[in-house]
Amino acid sequence: MPPITTTVAATRATTTTTTTTTVTEGFGGKYCGDLYGQSFSVDFEEGRATVSVLGQSAGADYEVEGTKIVFSNYDPMLQKLMNAFHIKGIDGTIISPTEVHIKAGFLIDTTLTSC
Numbered sequence: 001m002p003p004i005t006t007t008v009a010a011t012r013a014t015t016t017t018t019t020t021t022t023v024t025e026g027f028g029g030k031y032c033g034d035l036y037g038q039s040f041s042v043d044f045e046e047g048r049a050t051v052s053v054l055g056q057s058a059g060a061d062y063e064v065e066g067t068k069i070v071f072s073n074y075d076p077m078l079q080k081l082m083n084a085f086h087i088k089g090i091d092g093t094i095i096s097p098t099e100v101h102i103k104a105g106f107l108i109d110t111t112l113t114s115c
Contacts, residue, residue: 027064031100031112042092042102042112044069051078051090060090067094 032041035053043050049062049071058078060071069092074082082088087105094100098114 027094030115032115033110033112035108035110040108040110040112041115042100062092064094068092069094069100 028044028046030041030043032039034040038054040053041051043052044062047061047063048059049069050057050059056077058075058081060075060078061073063070063072071090071092074090082090082104085105085107087107090102090104090108092100092102095111099111101111103109
C-alpha cells in the first residue's frame with residue numbers, strides 16, 4: 001500500500017485600517033507672501049480662511065487633513081473669480097509650522113510664510 005501524503009494549507013487574513021483625522025485645532029494664523037509683485041496673504045482662523053490680494057479680501061471654509069488644507073464653501077465673490085479663470089478649487093499644503101503652499105489653477109502657485 002502506498003504512503004498517504006496530506007498537505008495542509010494555512011491562510012492568514014490581514015486587515016488594514018486607514019484613519020483620516022480632520023483637525024483644524026493647532027493650525028492657524030496668518031501667512032504672507034508676494035504674488036505678481038503684490039502682497040498676498042491667507043489668514044486661517046477657526047475653520048475659516050480669508051484670502052487677501054490686490055486690496056480685496058474673500059473667504060472660504062477649510063479643514064486640515066494631515067498636511068493637506070481642503071477649502072470649501074467659497075464666498076460668492078471668490079467663487080465668481082474662480083469661475084472666470086476656470087479654477088475648480090484651491091489646494092493648500094502645510095509645508096512646516098511656518099510655511100504653507102497655495103495653488104489655484106494656473107493663477108496662484110506660491111509658498112507663504114507665517115507673518
